[in-house]
Amino acid sequence: MPKEDYLADGVVVKVDEREYQDILGYTGKAPRFGIAFKFPAEQVTTIVEEIVFQIGRTGVVTPVAHLRPVLVAGSTVSRATLHNEDEIRRLDVRIGDTVILQKAGDVIPDIVSVVTELRTGKEKVFVWPARVPLCGGDGRIERIPGQVAWRCVSQNSFAQVKRRFYHFVSKKCFDMDGLGPKIIDVLLDKNLIGSFDDIFTLRREDLLALPRFAPKSVDNLLESVEKARKVTLPRFIASLSISQVGEETAYDLANHFGSIKKIAEAKFEELEAISGVGPIVAKSLLDWFSDKNNMALVNRLLLHVRVESLKKADISKLPLAGKSFVLTGTLSSLSRDEAGQKIRSLGGDVSGSVSKSTSFVVAGENPGSKLAAAEKLGVSVLKEGDFLKKLKNHN
DNA sequence: GGGCCTCGAGTTCC
DNA sequence: CTCGAGGCCC
Numbered sequence: 001m002p003k004e005d006y007l008a009d010g011v012v013v014k015v016d017e018r019e020y021q022d023i024l025g026y027t028g029k030a031p032r033f034g035i036a037f038k039f040p041a042e043q044v045t046t047i048v049e050e051i052v053f054q055i056g057r058t059g060v061v062t063p064v065a066h067l068r069p070v071l072v073a074g075s076t077v078s079r080a081t082l083h084n085e086d087e088i089r090r091l092d093v094r095i096g097d098t099v100i101l102q103k104a105g106d107v108i109p110d111i112v113s114v115v116t117e118l119r120t121g122k123e124k125v126f127v128w129p130a131r132v133p134l135c136g137g138d139g140r141i142e143r144i145p146g147q148v149a150w151r152c153v154s155q156n157s158f159a160q161v162k163r164r165f166y167h168f169v170s171k172k173c174f175d176m177d178g179l180g181p182k183i184i185d186v187l188l189d190k191n192l193i194g195s196f197d198d199i200f201t202l203r204r205e206d207l208l209a210l211p212r213f214a215p216k217s218v219d220n221l222l223e224s225v226e227k228a229r230k231v232t233l234p235r236f237i238a239s240l241s242i243s244q245v246g247e248e249t250a251y252d253l254a255n256h257f258g259s260i261k262k263i264a265e266a267k268f269e270e271l272e273a274i275s276g277v278g279p280i281v282a283k284s285l286l287d288w289f290s291d292k293n294n295m296a297l298v299n300r301l302l303l304h305v306r307v308e309s310l311k312k313a314d315i316s317k318l319p320l321a322g323k324s325f326v327l328t329g330t331l332s333s334l335s336r337d338e339a340g341q342k343i344r345s346l347g348g349d350v351s352g353s354v355s356k357s358t359s360f361v362v363a364g365e366n367p368g369s370k371l372a373a374a375e376k377l378g379v380s381v382l383k384e385g386d387f388l389k390k391l392k393n394h395n
Numbered sequence: 396g397g398g399c400c401t402c403g404a405g406t407t408c409c
Numbered sequence: 410c411t412c413g414a415g416g417c418c419c
Contacts, residue, residue, distance in 0.1 A: 062409090075411050083409045104407045108410060148409075171402090178416085180401045212399075212418055220417085330405070352407095368407060 041102040045115060046070040048097050051082065053132045057163035057241050059151040061132050061141055063088060065099075065111060073103045080109035084148045085128050092116075094123035105368040134159050162188060164241040168196050172247050173239035174231060176224040183221070186210055195297060196239070199225060200304035229305050236260060236307050240298075244284040248349060252276045253285075260298060260307065264289040275322075276349070318347025319394035326354050328371055329364030331384050339387075346394050354379060362387045 050066040063082040070077055080101065082088050091114055093099060098118040104110040131139035136157030141150045152160065165184045169176040176199070187193045192206055202225065207218040231239075237260065238250035245253070256274050257263045263285070271282035288294055325343050327336050327350070334342075339362065340350040354361055354373040361374035362382045374381050382390065 077410070079410070081408075081410090087409075103410085105405085106407095107405060108407045110408070178401065182400060214418060217417065328406085335404090336406085353409095366406095370407085 041104070041106065042073050043100050043102045043112065044070050044072045045098050046077075046101055048093060048095055048099055051088075051093075051095060051126050053134055055132070055134050055152065055157070055159040055163065057160055057167050058243050059135070059155055059157070059160050060144075060149045061135070061151060065093070067099075067101070067109075070101065072101060072109075073106050077101065077103070077109045080111050082111065085150065086148050088126060088128070094119075094125050096120075096123040106366075136160075158188075165193070165196070167241055168239045169199070169228075173235050174228040175235075176221075176228050178217075178220050178224055195300070197297065197300040197304055200229065200301075230308060231305050232308050233258070233260065236301075236305070237263070240288070240294075242284060242288045244281045248351070249276060249281060251344065258309070260302070264295065264298070320346040320348030322347075323359040324349040324351050324357060326351050326358050326361045326370055326374075327364070328361060328369075329367035331362070331364040331387075333384065333388065342391055346391070360387075 047068040048065050049068055051063050052066060054062045054064050056062065063084070065080050065082050067078050067080060082091070082093065091099075091111060093111065093114050098115045100112040100115060102110055102112055130141070132141050132152070133139045134157070135141060135152035135154055136159065137152075137154040140153040142153050143150050162181075162184065165188070166181050168174060169179045169184065184193075187202075190206075190210065192202060193199055202222065204218055204222065207213050207221065208215070233254040234247070234251040237245065237253055238247050252274055253263050257266065266285070268282050268286055271277050271285055272279055277285075320343060325348055327339055331339055343350050348359075351358065354370050354377060356377050356379070358374070358377070358379045360380050360382050361370055362384070363371050363374075364384055371381065373379075
């Protein structure tokens with residue numbers, strides 16, 4: 001057995017002969033000629049030293065456990081998300097507790113349970129706070145109606161503005177190379193940016209005055225900004241951090257309306273009629289565009305960028321129209337992003353999680369729990385080969 | 396040549 | 410979430 005097989009997270013047993021494989025064929029979900037045995041994820045114990053909060057660009061606060069660093073599945077882990085209030089209660093995790101830790105899908109740290117036998121009595125019960133200072137203002141937080149998540153009452157705290165800037169320049173939005181979180185922090189701190197459009201009027205001499213900004217760094221940054229002046233409509237929409245509107249919805253809106261102006265003028269009924277947009281997303285859009293400050297921002301941005309007009313494709317005529325795909329595991333011939341783009345270019349949708357409305361789950365090597373979810377819900381599973389064939393058939 | 400930063404790789408959970 | 414690679418500053 002080659003070495004890699006010992007290091008893998010499981011063993012696949014297969015019927016070797018193609019001929020027999022063809023005879024055995026496939027069930028609706030999986031091949032009949034092979035079966036995968038997964039090694040259980042490696043588990044270790046460590047200690048919860050602190051529980052802190054992170055704040056996202058929409059103002060949602062997420063508790064994160066700071067752990068005594070521990071080696072698990074090939075890397076040292078010192079933080080793990082606790083997701084939300086319910087999860088903390090379910091685990092009954094306290095500061096000082098010893099916990100069992102694993103990496104979900106061998107990547108994401110996941111606290112499985114608390115080893116209550118090891119409690120000394122000195123552990124501190126974690127009380128869900130009424131205020132999170134990070135949120136700015138008075139720091140009050142509130143539960144989002146109908147969800148487990150909490151968010152800042154104030155929707156414009158510094159922490160959120162920061163996160164929205166990170167998002168604005170990120171790969172899936174304006175894609176400004178070399179402009180990461182640390183530099184955004186500095187630019188905000190020095191008041192060189194306060195609103196998204198300020199990025200497009202940054203001046204060479206101001207940048208040169210910043211610490212660790214020599215001419216080369218300044219040129220690189222300004223060049224990234226120049227390149228970003230040309231942007232596609234879906235990216236432009238996604239960059240605005242409108243609640244409920246991410247990459248996928250931005251794409252649907254762009255396709256349907258063709259311009260930012262039309263989206264801004266759309267009525268509730270028109271928005272809601274779009275597949276993928278329901279009453280909650282429609283309301284979120286209306287709220288956002290009816291805010292004068294937001295419209296002013298859009299107009300200022302339009303002075304600096306050219307939004308590439310999108311050819312309005314009639315999605316309903318494309319071969320994968322109405323089909324939704326979920327990717328799991330590693331594909332050998334293309335990355336997840338590439339796979340997603342291909343699916344979209346044929347009119348399909350890509351989603352992150354499996355539901356009964358999912359048409360296909362594409363399973364690469366080492367698929368995760370999404371494969372199990374697919375089997376449970378009776379969703380068709382495509383192996384990489386089947387998936388590629390499907391794409392090819394429609395090209 | 397050390398140190399800081401970004402990026403890209405892998406991908407799940409809620 | 411962490412890692413390693415690579416660019417740049419000092």
